[in-house]
Amino acid sequence: MDLILIATAIIFLWNLFFLYKGAVGRIERKNQFTGEYEDLGPVSEKEELAFFEGTHKRLAFFQALIGAFIWSLIAYGIMHLVKYVF
Numbered sequence: 480m481d482l483i484l485i486a487t488a489i490i491f492l493w494n495l496f497f498l499y500k501g502a503v504g505r506i507e508r509k510n511q512f513t514g515e516y517e518d519l520g521p522v523s524e525k526e527e528l529a530f531f532e533g534t535h536k537r538l539a540f541f542q543a544l545i546g547a548f549i550w551s552l553i554a555y556g557i558m559h560l561v562k563y564v565f
Contacts, residue, residue: 483555483558483559483562486554486558487551487554487555487558488551490550490551490554491547491548491550491551492547494543494546494547494550494551495543495544495547498542498543498546498547499539499540499543500512501519501543502538502539502540502542502543503535503536503539504519505519505520505522506522506526506527506529506530506535506538506539507530507535508522525538526538
């Protein structure tokens with residue numbers, strides 16, 4: 480059980496980092512790893528307003544937090560089911 484929680488925590492932190500970088504890049508329309516400007520996906524009006532106000536990184540963090548939590552729950556559920564099957 481402890482190994483599953485540790486693995487889930489690692490998956491959560493991994494997802495949080497990359498989802499945050501992706502959300503910031505999408506809102507700024509800039510690739511975070513190369514620095515080149517490119518269209519990385521649709522940006523809502525709320526995100527554009529946050530970008531102009533300078534609060535887009537906080538918004539991206541909350542988006543990444545929700546996404547990482549959901550993906551971690553999925554991973555935890557799969558690991559938990561596999562534990563009982565095998």
